[in-house]
Amino acid sequence: METITKDQAADLIRGSKGKLFSVRFTKRSNGAPRKMVGRLGVRKGVNGNGQPFTPGDHNLLVVHEFVTDPDTTRGEGGKFAGGGNMTTQFRHIPIERITGLKISGKIFQVN
Numbered sequence: 001m002e003t004i005t006k007d008q009a010a011d012l013i014r015g016s017k018g019k020l021f022s023v024r025f026t027k028r029s030n031g032a033p034r035k036m037v038g039r040l041g042v043r044k045g046v047n048g049n050g051q052p053f054t055p056g057d058h059n060l061l062v063v064h065e066f067v068t069d070p071d072t073t074r075g076e077g078g079k080f081a082g083g084g085n086m087t088t089q090f091r092h093i094p095i096e097r098i099t100g101l102k103i104s105g106k107i108f109q110v111n
Contacts, residue, residue, distance in 0.1 A: 003109045010095045012103055013061055016040055020066070024100035025093055033099075036091065038063035045090070060092040 004012075013021060018041040027034050042064035055062050067087050101108045 001107050001109050003111055004101075006095055006098050006110055009098045009101045009108060009110045010061060012101060012108070013040065013063075013093075016103055018042075019104065021101065021103040023063075023093060023098060023102075025097045026099065028094050028097065036063065036065050036093065038065040038091065040064070042088070042090075045088075055092060059095045061095060063091050063093055065089050065091045 009023075013023065016039065018039055020037060020039050022035065022037050024033065024035050026032065040061075040063060051062075065088065067089065098110045100110055
């Protein structure tokens with residue numbers, strides 16, 4: 001496992017070219033650990049209204065998260081190969097709180 005900086009992790013995510021990745025970070029709201037599987041470059045569901053703020057000004061990355069929840073039927077998607085329903089949602093990742101990253105088959109520890 002290679003060790004990289006938080007800025008290098010953000011650059012790897014930005015350069016993922018739409019490929020899936022897994023990221024670990026701590027939430028700003030309550031400090032709880034969080035793991036997310038997502039990708040960049042998703043345009044489905046974008047209505048053109050934009051966001052009320054600029055994520056880059058707050059050191060955030062906007063990611064399209066893939067969630068598998070066997071108890072949910074809301075959202076778009078259908079049956080997921082692993083069982084249950086797959087839903088997708090846009091989320092923000094705080095760059096300064098990233099602790100781990102798996103991308104293109106490589107695992108990184110982030111300091």
